[in-house]
Every structure is written in C-alpha cells, then in structure tokens.
Amino acid sequence: GAGVSQTPSNKVTEKGKYVELRCDPISGHTALYWYRQSLGQGPEFLIYFQGTGAADDSGLPNDRFFAVRPEGSVSTLKIQRTERGDSAVYLCASSPSTRGGEQFFGPGTRLTVL
Amino acid sequence: QKEVEQNSGPLSVPEGAIASLNCTYSDRVSQSFFWYRQYSGKSPELIMSIYSNGDKEDGRFTAQLNKASQYVSLLIRDSQPSDSATYLCAGMSYNNNDMRFGAGTRLTVKP
Numbered sequence: 001g002a003g004v005s006q007t008p009s010n011k012v013t014e015k016g017k018y019v020e021l022r023c024d025p026i027s028g029h030t031a032l033y034w035y036r037q038s039l040g041q042g043p044e045f046l047i048y049f050q051g052t053g054a055a056d057d058s059g060l061p062n063d064r065f066f067a068v069r070p071e072g073s074v075s076t077l078k079i080q081r082t083e084r085g086d087s088a089v090y091l092c093a094s095s096p097s098t099r100g101g102e103q104f105f106g107p108g109t110r111l112t113v114l
Numbered sequence: 115q116k117e118v119e120q121n122s123g124p125l126s127v128p129e130g131a132i133a134s135l136n137c138t139y140s141d142r143v144s145q146s147f148f149w150y151r152q153y154s155g156k157s158p159e160l161i162m163s164i165y166s167n168g169d170k171e172d173g174r175f176t177a178q179l180n181k182a183s184q185y186v187s188l189l190i191r192d193s194q195p196s197d198s199a200t201y202l203c204a205g206m207s208y209n210n211n212d213m214r215f216g217a218g219t220r221l222t223v224k225p
Contacts, residue, residue, distance in 0.1 A: 033212060042118075042202050042215025043158065056211040091157055100146050100210040105157040 002026070004106030006092050012112045013082055021077040021109045025094030032075050033103060034067055035091040043091055049075060082113045115140045120203050120216035128224050133190040135219050137203030140184070143214055147179060149188045150202040152218065158202055162188065193223040 005024045013019050025032050031050055035043035045059040049069045057067070064082075069075040079086055089110050093103040120137050127133045139147075146165050150158035164170045164177040164186070176189040186205070190197055200218040207214055 035213075040217065042204070042217050043213070045207070045212035045214070048211045056209070059212065089157075100144070100206050102148065102160055102163050103213060104160060105150075108157045 004092055004094050004104055006090075006106040006109050008109060009107060010110045010112075012114065014114050015082060015084060017082050017113075019079050019082055019111065021079075021090050021111070023075045023077070023092030023094075023106060025073065025075070025092070026096075026104060029094035029096050029104075030072070031095040031097060031101075031103075032069060033093040033095070034075070034077050035093065037089045037091055037108070046077070046090075079111075082111075084113045087111055087113045116216075117142050117207075117214040118203055118205055118216040120201075120219050122217055122219060124220040124222060126222045126224060127193050129193060129195060131193050131223075133193045133197065133221055133223070135188040135190075135201050135203070135221065137186040137188075137216055138184055139186065139205050139214075142208050143205035144208050144210055145181060146206040146210075147177070147186045148204045148213065149175075149177060149186075150204060150215075151197075152200045152202055154199075161201075190221075193221075195223045195225050198222045 034046040037043045048056040052072045064080045067077045089108045091108045092106045095103045149162045152158045162177040164179045174191045178187045202218045203216040204213040
C-alpha cells in the first residue's frame, strides 16, 4: 500500500514568511509524528498526535510552530515568522500502534529559509 | 550523557565483511529500540526493531540488545556496496511518546 506522503518536497521561503507543511500518513495509522532533521544529525522530535489530539507537543521549539490533525488523518505543520534557523528537513512518520511501536517515515520536506 | 549515542564513524568495510554498528542509551530512553537506514538525501527506512534482551535476526541483519549495559548493536553480514548509508539508532522516549535518535553512523562498503 501507499506509504507516508509529504508535500511539498521542497519549500524555499523568505525570513518572516509563514509556511505550511503537509503529511498524509499510512491509511489506518492512528499515531502521527513530526520530526526535524538537520544535516549530520538524527531526527529531532517535534510533536506526536494520537488521533486528532496532540498527545505530546513538548518538542516544538517555540510558539511559532503549531501543528493540527483535525480529522485524525492528514496533519499540517505550520511555522509562523520563519527564521533562517528553521531551515531543515521536516519528517513525518506514522505508526499503527498507540504507543511505542515502529514508525514509518515519509520522504520529508526540505525547508530553506533565506 | 546524550539519550542515544552512536559512533559517528565513518565506518568502512570491504564487500562481504561483517559491519558492526553500535549504540548506547541513557536511562531516559525506554526499552524499545530501532535501527533505521538512511541513504543520502532520503528519509530513514526501518530495518529492525528489538524489544527484548538478546539477538534478533532478519536476513543479513542481526540486532542485539543488552539492557544491563544499555547497549544496542546492529550487525550486517556479507556487506554489500548497496548497504552504504547512514545507520540511525533510535529508542523510544521514557514516556513512549516519541523516538530519540542518535546522530547516525556512516557506513561505506567498498567493492
């Protein structure tokens, strides 16, 4: 079946602009995760959804970052007033488990803030 | 101590050899562990998961977990050039809400 999909694959924006990144998880997966990966580093946790609710948003770096999953499937990560330090690959993963199970990653969105 | 630590390498092995990748973890990581392979410019791909002490084998891959030593490893037998990638070790956070990743070990398998 189809894997996790993310759009856009690349996003270039200017400092101060607003961006939205979209994730479509594997069908039937209740858990959805957002991570951010910088060059030479492992993915860094941002937020975890179980169904429609954000079960853990402790990884969001500040209040410019926000994510939603209104119908328990597709999720959108929103970044306001982008900064150059936000440049990274944003990865989405989904899991069929409620907690602690295997996670399957999408292809990522490469965000570049000029 | 970082939650999950890996030797960043790079690690180079000849084709056909065994590649050994190692990872240690702190008390802030729970007892579920995962190995991901990441090719350059691509996203992480799950290779193995391991939840219990001991060895778990899947084809050419063997994951080993030693909870007493807080140590996880991945062995790749009969290494192939196509195995050349960065290998990420990950453990579930203490509350099982997310994965904590090491920085990855870059493996090169030389023909």
